[in-house]
Amino acid sequence: MNKRDAVETKARILSAAEDIFSEVGFDGARVDDIAKDAGVNKALIYYYFKSKNEILETLFSSLIEDVRKMLIESMERTPDVCGDDGYRALFDVYIRFVSQKRKIIRVAVAESAKMDATSSIVMELGNLIINAEIEVLRKEYEKKGLHFPKDKQELLVMEFFTGLTPFLSYALYKDQWENQYGLSEKALQDYFYQAFKKAHLAAHLSE
Amino acid sequence: MNKRDAVETKARILSAAEDIFSEVGFDGARVDDIAKDAGVNKALIYYYFKSKNEILETLFSSLIEDVRKMLIESMERTPDVCGDDGYRALFDVYIRFVSQKRKIIRVAVAESAKMDATSSIVMELGNLIINAEIEVLRKEYEKKGLHFPKDKQELLVMEFFTGLTPFLSYALYKDQWENQYGLSEKALQDYFYQAFKKAHLAAHLSE
Amino acid sequence: MNKRDAVETKARILSAAEDIFSEVGFDGARVDDIAKDAGVNKALIYYYFKSKNEILETLFSSLIEDVRKMLIESMERTPDVCGDDGYRALFDVYIRFVSQKRKIIRVAVAESAKMDATSSIVMELGNLIINAEIEVLRKEYEKKGLHFPKDKQELLVMEFFTGLTPFLSYALYKDQWENQYGLSEKALQDYFYQAFKKAHLAAHLSE
Amino acid sequence: MNKRDAVETKARILSAAEDIFSEVGFDGARVDDIAKDAGVNKALIYYYFKSKNEILETLFSSLIEDVRKMLIESMERTPDVCGDDGYRALFDVYIRFVSQKRKIIRVAVAESAKMDATSSIVMELGNLIINAEIEVLRKEYEKKGLHFPKDKQELLVMEFFTGLTPFLSYALYKDQWENQYGLSEKALQDYFYQAFKKAHLAAHLSE
DNA sequence: AATGAATGAGTGTTCATTCAT
DNA sequence: AATGAATGAACACTCATTCAT
Structure with missing residues (x-):
């Protein structure tokens, strides 16, 4: 995959995280759900972000x-x-x-x-x-x-x-x-x- | 123990829960910590309250x-x-x-x-x-x-x-x-x- | 359960851990397997020990x-x-x-x-x-x-x-x-x- | 790249693996770290070796x-x-x-x-x-x-x-x-x- | 030969909740 | 009323391995 996709994937993760955080709060959010909503593998989230917390900070x-x-x-x-x-x-x-x-x-x-x-x-x-x-x-x-x-x-x-x-x-x-x-x-x-x-x-x- | 103590114990639990919920949020709060702060056994919390959620509702x-x-x-x-x-x-x-x-x-x-x-x-x-x-x-x-x-x-x-x-x-x-x-x-x-x-x-x- | 059982349970965990560590090494050992071999719930291991490492230290x-x-x-x-x-x-x-x-x-x-x-x-x-x-x-x-x-x-x-x-x-x-x-x-x-x-x-x- | 480089790359991987295996043990070693130490892409390791285990066997x-x-x-x-x-x-x-x-x-x-x-x-x-x-x-x-x-x-x-x-x-x-x-x-x-x-x-x- | 991206199956650890006494 | 022990279901995070280019 090229760089274009990488940026888009990261954006999809952030978007999904925003949705879920706003629905159930940061602590109530599960990384599994973010991955599912973003349509990516859970491990990929940790390829782009160090932790769930770093997603929030971003x-x-x-x-x-x-x-x-x-x-x-x-x-x-x-x-x-x-x-x-x-x-x-x-x-x-x-x-x-x-x-x-x-x-x-x-x-x-x-x-x-x-x-x-x-x-x-x-x-x-x-x-x-x-x-x-x-x-x-x-x-x-x-x-x-x-x-x-x-x-x-x-x-x-x-x-x-x-x-x-x-x-x-x-x-x-x-x-x-x-x-x-x-x-x-x-x-x-x-x-x-x-x-x-x-x-x-x-x-x-x-x- | 008489009713007085029971009421007081319940109050201590609620007070501890309020402290901790306000510090780390409901989802971030652990029943263990509420018990520790209230100075009661964790299982006792479930004697007085059906669930962590019921504490919040109360x-x-x-x-x-x-x-x-x-x-x-x-x-x-x-x-x-x-x-x-x-x-x-x-x-x-x-x-x-x-x-x-x-x-x-x-x-x-x-x-x-x-x-x-x-x-x-x-x-x-x-x-x-x-x-x-x-x-x-x-x-x-x-x-x-x-x-x-x-x-x-x-x-x-x-x-x-x-x-x-x-x-x-x-x-x-x-x-x-x-x-x-x-x-x-x-x-x-x-x-x-x-x-x-x-x-x-x-x-x-x-x- | 009384104190007798607690001591025995802890001993069972230690014994199972010793077996498994010696078979596959510390890093190769899975806490799940220790629990299974000890006949206890995995979470109970963390009731008695802070971490897998603490089991080894013990x-x-x-x-x-x-x-x-x-x-x-x-x-x-x-x-x-x-x-x-x-x-x-x-x-x-x-x-x-x-x-x-x-x-x-x-x-x-x-x-x-x-x-x-x-x-x-x-x-x-x-x-x-x-x-x-x-x-x-x-x-x-x-x-x-x-x-x-x-x-x-x-x-x-x-x-x-x-x-x-x-x-x-x-x-x-x-x-x-x-x-x-x-x-x-x-x-x-x-x-x-x-x-x-x-x-x-x-x-x-x-x- | 010619054969000379390939041999050298493989050697670098083996050397890095030896270092890391000796530091943290085989099970404790991560392929990521071997790649980083060898200065090669992680996937390249799998181009030269079938698995982490094959590195050890080599x-x-x-x-x-x-x-x-x-x-x-x-x-x-x-x-x-x-x-x-x-x-x-x-x-x-x-x-x-x-x-x-x-x-x-x-x-x-x-x-x-x-x-x-x-x-x-x-x-x-x-x-x-x-x-x-x-x-x-x-x-x-x-x-x-x-x-x-x-x-x-x-x-x-x-x-x-x-x-x-x-x-x-x-x-x-x-x-x-x-x-x-x-x-x-x-x-x-x-x-x-x-x-x-x-x-x-x-x-x-x-x- | 080489790489960035992606994945499945874990892996240690946590936690709300329940049980037995 | 109270407790130490026990549990099932998660949970964040990891890792060896593979894919597409």
Whole structure:
């Protein structure tokens, strides 16, 4: 087999692992099942990855990389965040991202919930996203000649708990909400937008 | 041994299980370790509980029961939620609750993150809390002669994603935040209060 | 089950392990087979021993302990080693020991043959036995008013390579010799005695 | 690639296998590691050898062939074994041989220690060497007009257990002795020579 | 001659659960 | 109520061997 296939095989393994981790959690996942779903021999998984744990780490690294790309892209695409259209555009980028990546996000949240994790992937993502956000905000403030709120820590806390975690929760409970209340994806998304705008945007404006 | 001891033993098992589940997750937890931490023979655990899973269910039932009690208590104690003092009092009850119960809340969130959960304990808690909230709100509105916002679903979504999940996230990341940024419990709590008030209260007022 | 059974079970496991290790070597042995031969559940082996390796270590410890006992006993029982009868008596104790323990001795030699073993169980046994031997010899020499050969290192080398290792080899190849040449146990033993006496005793007397 | 390379590659594989077998035993060795050490692709090993076992057999065959050559050479080179010089010369040939070949000898002894081996490579080597020895001896006796000791079996046993196995043990424990007692190769060799001469030669002379 | 990819059958070890007392 | 012993079913990971090129 050539290199093309190798890359594809590795991707199939990662994809299967993502599916299964998100369904039953990392600890609940069996390598046998990943192999079966990926349509490869179990031993082949260990040809590409040192351990089950390394699969998870690879997925988390990809997530972080994807977030990074998404942030860059979103900053370029939404020059005016403060206008209603700009805000919605930014929101759409985010909501699309967490919807698409909700499988691995579920795993990330579940793993981050373990108390023996001194730090966690969610904290890492938090730092990444919030610092990018703050950078954007700073520029907006400067453009308008406003002074940027001094207490950075307070801002971080706000962004994390009222900005980031609602989106993560959206990734976690999106499907359950849609199923339980018979909501369409669009409907839930709109409700969530209204709520998020009122809350998070309001929080920013009240500074 | 009399009934007192039996109850205490059962409690010790539950407490140990809560500790360990929160540290390594349900699937990562070993009954051996729970027994060791509880200071009881492993087989005794199966005298009190049908399975490892029943321990989790018992813990989750307790959590729901505790939430119920907390809600009743909070409603009695904070007659005027809309005033600044009332809001802070209510917030304090909530924050104290999630802080105290953060171990089992972590487990609840982690388990709810699994995709094969059609519904989940977090959704259940959501329903419980949000309906209570809405009841309170309705009374407030009526008292003031205002008409209650018509779209209940929208309200639910807002309460869930901007009201409840930030608190759950607080339970999840409280320790990590304090450790990573060297914040005291009090400091984080105050920052969180400011952020939450601006965001969630604002969302309500903007209705 | 009571403590009696536990001890017996552990002994059955050790005995089965000794059999299998001696048949196919430590690395070639399967824990499954040990369990089957011992008539116990495989997991029970891990209830009594931390690992396959710990079983080996336990067997080696027992061997060393048994050697120690044998040495004490032999020293008490054979007060006059230099006489023909005394020498034969001592020889008999040794030959009986290595014959009885030949299974674990085979394993000990095989494991000691691995080059990554900085030291080895055979070297350990060597030290134990040779130092005891030398002690006995010293007494004999003193009794007879002779001066003890000064170069201890030379004596050690002699004892090890012309005293100990022929006995270990006897343990290794006894069965193969008997089978291949159709010798009875008694016959081989007598031949070996003649050879050993001529060689090893002569070496001592020539000092 | 031409034939020269093929031969060299095969030799590299055999050499790497010898190293690794001697370090961790045949069963403990992994074909992956042999490939890595030999600097060849793992599959290539199966191009040259049918199985891991065939590598071992090849190494053992080489050993036997080398022993054969060594015996012929030694017989030619040491016409007078009974003189002190001749004996030392013979000893030197032997000790050099077992020192050089100690890696594969270790493997041979370890494999021969397995009880399921009806016969074994060490027994095979024993037959080879001892019969050669006896042939030499017979000639010596005849030259001197002496009658050869009648009981061949007794002689075989003596040669095997007091002649051959000390040398094999030297191969096994040489490095461990040098390391443990801080002896130089030369020193150990000299001690061993003294001991061996006293014991084995004495045994012959006492016939 | 040489290799990266792939596989089947293991292999030591774990773990929730049960039994006998 | 409590325990030490025992078990079946996994489970992550390994390894000799083969395939396709």
